[in-house]
Amino acid sequence: MTQQKRFDYKGKFTLVTGASKGLGKAYAEELAARGSNLVLVARSEAELETLAVALRRDYKVRAEVIQADLGDVSAPGKIVESLERMGIELDLLVNNAAVGYSGKFFSRSLEEELTPVIVNAHSLVALTHLLGKKMMERGSGGIINIGSNGAFQPLAYNATYTATKAFVLLLSEALAQEMKGSGVRMMIASPGPTATEFFTQSPTTVKREKMDSAQSVARRTLDDYVRGKVLSYPGRFSTRAGTWISRILPRETTAAIAAHISKSMGFDR
Numbered sequence: 001m002t003q004q005k006r007f008d009y010k011g012k013f014t015l016v017t018g019a020s021k022g023l024g025k026a027y028a029e030e031l032a033a034r035g036s037n038l039v040l041v042a043r044s045e046a047e048l049e050t051l052a053v054a055l056r057r058d059y060k061v062r063a064e065v066i067q068a069d070l071g072d073v074s075a076p077g078k079i080v081e082s083l084e085r086m087g088i089e090l091d092l093l094v095n096n097a098a099v100g101y102s103g104k105f106f107s108r109s110l111e112e113e114l115t116p117v118i119v120n121a122h123s124l125v126a127l128t129h130l131l132g133k134k135m136m137e138r139g140s141g142g143i144i145n146i147g148s149n150g151a152f153q154p155l156a157y158n159a160t161y162t163a164t165k166a167f168v169l170l171l172s173e174a175l176a177q178e179m180k181g182s183g184v185r186m187m188i189a190s191p192g193p194t195a196t197e198f199f200t201q202s203p204t205t206v207k208r209e210k211m212d213s214a215q216s217v218a219r220r221t222l223d224d225y226v227r228g229k230v231l232s233y234p235g236r237f238s239t240r241a242g243t244w245i246s247r248i249l250p251r252e253t254t255a256a257i258a259a260h261i262s263k264s265m266g267f268d269r
């Protein structure tokens, strides 16, 4: 029997979107600690530059910065052009950047509701297509999409955000099937509440100490990718167990329970 070689991050080139803070920064740090070179993408250039300096110094890896606003539909194409100018061939793409506003759908402006669609869905599809196609032509590489436990059921008061995450989940699982045997892998990671700045835009009553740390979620995601998983649950067990409810109950019941929980967490404010 042929033994599949375990994936090794050492010496690879990984692009992480949303690397300026939170989970994306933790992914970049953990990847650098495992020997991967990095391309860091976000809007906050100063934070990315500071991180790049630290990664070069602490881990002796190459770390490049591309400042981009993924809420602009032309950004993914410009990122590809920057990579070509830098002469970088990517081994791994981590689509981590996302934005999500809680509150009542009709209390928010249309622009606020469309931003997550562009950042979380449109730009993710574009980067997956543009960079994944090069990997497919080469017959090597991989993509890790960051989803959410919110993808597994409709969530009132966080409706657009969780709908984009359901989109990312289904897209990733479908592409993982299409990509079988190509030499390119797709994994979707579904974290639960994680102690980052995400909740400054989504006020919640869940205490930070009850959330997973960004570092543990990053470590578990990258370990699952090495193991060859398609669907990774990098959070605590109760987060994963929560995703089973929608598989058992009627959809409307699931939606009603989820709306109740969302309200009790303060997302309707």
Ligand SMILES: NC(=O)C1=CN([C@@H]2O[C@H](COP(=O)(O)OP(=O)(O)OC[C@H]3O[C@@H](n4cnc5c(N)ncnc54)[C@H](OP(=O)(O)O)[C@@H]3O)[C@@H](O)[C@H]2O)C=CC1
Pocket: 017, 018, 019, 020, 021, 022, 023, 024, 041, 042, 043, 044, 045, 068, 069, 070, 071, 072, 095, 096, 097, 098, 099, 119, 146, 147, 148, 149, 190, 191, 192, 193, 194, 195, 196, 197, 198, 199
């Ligand atoms: N925290 C949590 O509890 C959970 C998070 N997730 C997922 O984890 C991922 C990371 O979230 P988290 O770290 O918590 O969130 P944060 O809000 O802490 O960080 C979000 C990152 O995305 C970047 N970003 C946001 N908008 C844009 C944009 N328009 N263009 C480019 N970059 C952008 C931000 O950079 P900048 O502002 O510099 O552009 C930042 O680096 C997301 O996909 C999220 O959905 C999933 C489940 C739970």
Ligand SMILES: N[C@@H](C=O)C(=O)O
Pocket: 147, 148, 149, 150, 191, 192, 193, 194, 198
């Ligand atoms: N479901 C939320 C966290 O648990 C999120 O995706 O932000």
